[in-house]
Amino acid sequence: DVKVTQSSRYLVKRTGEKVFLECVQDMDHENMFWYRQDPGLGLRLIYFSYDVKMKEKGDIPEGYSVSREKKERFSLILESASTNQTSMYLCATDSSGNTIYFGEGSWLTVV
Template identity: 90%
Template sequence: DVKVTQSSRYLVKRTGEKVFLECVQDMDHENMFWYRQDPGLGLRLIYFSYDVKMKEKGDIPEGYSVSREKKERFSLILESASTNQTSMYLCASDRGHTEAFFGQGTRLTVV
C-alpha cells in the first residue's frame, strides 16, 4: 500500500517558534508538495520539489521554507511561526502530471 506519512497529526506551537513539518513517501516519486488547507480556500500550494535539493515556490511561500535532502523526505519549515499560519498542512507526492498521493495532514495551531 503506497504511503505518504506526515510526522505529526496535531501540533501546538508558540508565536515566534521555528516549526518543522516532516513528510516521507515510499513510492520513489520525483515530485513532492506542501499545501495548506483552509475552509473556503481549498488547497493552496506553498512549495514543491521536483528533485533532491531542488525547490520552487508555490502560490503562498511567504513565511515558509523547505528542505529536500533525500528523495523520499520533504520538510516544511516555518521560520518564525505566526497565528495566521494556524492551518491544516498537507504533504503530497506524484510521479509528474498524474495522480497525487496525500498524507493525512498536520493540524498546526500557533498560539
C-alpha cells in the first residue's frame, strides 16, 4: 500500500512565524502536490512538483513556497504565517495519474 505521511498533524503557530509542513511518500512517485482544504471551497492546489528540485505554482501559491530536495519528500513552507492560512493542508502523490493518494492532513491554526 502507498503510504503518504504528513509528520505534523496538528499545529498552532503565531502570526509571522515560519512554518514547515513535511510530506514523505514511500512509493517512488514522481508527482507530489500540496492542497489546502477550507469549508465550502473544496481542495485548492497550492504547489506541485513533477521531479526533484522542480516546482510549479498551483491555483493559490501566494504566501507559500515549497522544497523538493529528495524524490520522496515535499515540503510546504509558510514564510510568515498569517491567520488566513489557518486551514487543513493535504499532501498527495501519484506516478501514473490513475490514482492519487492523499496523506492524513495537517491541521494548522495561526493565532
